[in-house]
Amino acid sequence: MEASTQKNELQNSTTSKKVVEIRNLEKNFGDQVVLKDVSLDLYERENLVILGKSGSGKSVLIKCMVGLLKPDHGKIHVLGYDVPSLSSEELNEYRLQVGFAFQGSALYDSMTIRENLEFPLKRNLKIFDKEILDDRVITSLREVGLENSIEKRPAELSGGMKKRIGIARTLILKPKIILYDEPTSGLDPITAAEINELILSMRDKHNTSSIIITHDISSARATSDRVVALFDGVNKLEGTFDELKATGDKELVQFFNY
Numbered sequence: 001m002e003a004s005t006q007k008n009e010l011q012n013s014t015t016s017k018k019v020v021e022i023r024n025l026e027k028n029f030g031d032q033v034v035l036k037d038v039s040l041d042l043y044e045r046e047n048l049v050i051l052g053k054s055g056s057g058k059s060v061l062i063k064c065m066v067g068l069l070k071p072d073h074g075k076i077h078v079l080g081y082d083v084p085s086l087s088s089e090e091l092n093e094y095r096l097q098v099g100f101a102f103q104g105s106a107l108y109d110s111m112t113i114r115e116n117l118e119f120p121l122k123r124n125l126k127i128f129d130k131e132i133l134d135d136r137v138i139t140s141l142r143e144v145g146l147e148n149s150i151e152k153r154p155a156e157l158s159g160g161m162k163k164r165i166g167i168a169r170t171l172i173l174k175p176k177i178i179l180y181d182e183p184t185s186g187l188d189p190i191t192a193a194e195i196n197e198l199i200l201s202m203r204d205k206h207n208t209s210s211i212i213i214t215h216d217i218s219s220a221r222a223t224s225d226r227v228v229a230l231f232d233g234v235n236k237l238e239g240t241f242d243e244l245k246a247t248g249d250k251e252l253v254q255f256f257n258y
Contacts, residue, residue, distance in 0.1 A: 017043060017044045018042070019042055019043060019044055019078065019079055019176065019177060019209050020040070020041060020042035020076075020077070020078050020079075020209070020211070021075070021076075021077045021078075022038060022040050022041070022061075022065075022074065022075070022076050022077075023039045023074055023075050024037050024038075024039060024074040025037070025038040025039070025061070025064065025071050025073070025074035025075075026038075026072050026073040027057070027060055027064060027069065027071050027072055027233075028072055033233060034057045034060045034233050035057045035060060035061060035064075035071070036232070036233040036234050037074075037234065038057075038061065038074070038233070038234070039074075039235065040228055040235060040238070042177070042209050042211060044207075044209055045207055045208070045209060046209050046210070046225045047199070047200075047203060047209075047210045047212060047224055047225045048209075048210070048211050048224070048226050048227075048228065049212045049214060049219075049220045049224035049226070049227045049228070050062075050211060050212070050213050050214070050227075050228050050230050051214060051215065051217075051220050051227050051228065051229050051230065051244075052215060052229065052231055053215055053254075054215060056230045056231055056232060056233065057230055057233040058214075058215075058230055059103075059181055059182075059213060061213075061230070062100070062179045062211060064076060064083075064084075065078060065083065065098070065179060066095060066098055067083055067084075067091045067094070067095070070084055078177065079094075079097055079098070079176060079177065081094050092124075095124075096125075096173055096175065097175050097176045097177065098175055098176070098177045098178075098179065099170035099171065099173060099175035099178045099179065100170065100178075100179050100181070101166055101167050101170045101180045101181065101183060102181055103181040103182040103185055105154075105162040105163055105165065106166065107154040107162060107165060107166060107169070108154070109153065109154050109155060110153075111153070112150070112151050112153055113141070113146075113149050113150050113151070113152055113153070113154070113157075113165055114137055114150045114151060116165065116169060117136075117137045117140055117141070117165075117168060117169050117172055118133050118137060120172060120173055121133060121136060121137075121172060121173070124173060137150065137172070138150070140168040140169070140171060140172045141165075143168065143171070143201075143202070143205065144165070144167060144168045144198060145164065146161060146164055146165060146168070149165070158191075159186055159191070160187055160188075160191035160194065160195065163183060163184075163187070163195055164195070164198065167195075167198060167199075171202060171206060171208075174206070175208065176209065177208060177209045177210070177211070178202070178208050178209075178210045178211075179210070179211050179213070180199065180210060180211070180212045180213060180214075181213050182213055182214055182215070182216075183195050183199065183212065183214065183219065184196065184214065184216045184218075185214075189218070192216065192218065192219065193218070195219075196218070196222035196223050197222075199212065199223050200222075200223060210223075212224070220241060224240070224241050225240070226238065226239065227239065227240065227241050227244050229244060229249075229251075229252055231251050236249070236251070237249060237252070
């Protein structure tokens with residue numbers, strides 16, 4: 001299925017159930033204000049793109065969402081969890097439901113791909129049965145088209161292949177929400193388009209909601225149901241890709257004319 005057709009079908013199937021609610025979020029590092037009064041929502045089976053230039057606060061926002069950073073003000077409610085107030089034990093439980101696909105894939109170089117994918121199953125779900133591990137790992141690799149890479153190490157893979165493995169490792173725990181941090185960063189246009197297709201495909205197969213952090217306008221166009229434009233820590237504009245493009249906003253023009 002073409003990306004545009006698949007995206008339109010997924011847009012039409014998005015329900016109104018809210019899974020993320022962020023209100024008046026602020027985060028500072030000393031005198032540096034990174035997030036200023038940011039508010040946004042995410043709904044079931046929705047792909048929300050947060051678009052902005054480097055240093056606009058995009059990655060800090062999702063790090064606050066997974067509890068890697070604590071906001072200075074505001075609320076973050078995800079799947080019924082009040083994230084900033086969670087204990088370490090509660091955070092571990094929460095993170096099983098919210099997957100984080102890191103920009104650099106975050107694979108362990110000393111492990112094979114099989115071992116990289118087994119690691120979260122053993123650590124987080126306490127699964128040690130070889131048959132179950134094999135089934136979960138092979139299924140995840142098949143979904144991203146890299147079943148034959150199972151005994152390779154990350155150094156033997158291309159950048160695009162590492163991104164796919166990183167997505168597979170995130171999905172292997174079957175999260176309800178996936179946070180993608182610059183999923184197409186550093187990739188050539190053809191490989192980036194493949195990753196965009198994969199993001200749509202994984203949402204279709206697993207009924208996940210996603211927040212996609214990017215400064216790549218092609219990725220935003222291909223994967224988004226809605227877009228939030230984040231500039232200097234403020235969510236300045238929100239709407240569909242076409243709605244934001246039609247505003248002619250001077251700060252967004254640099255993206256749409258890229």
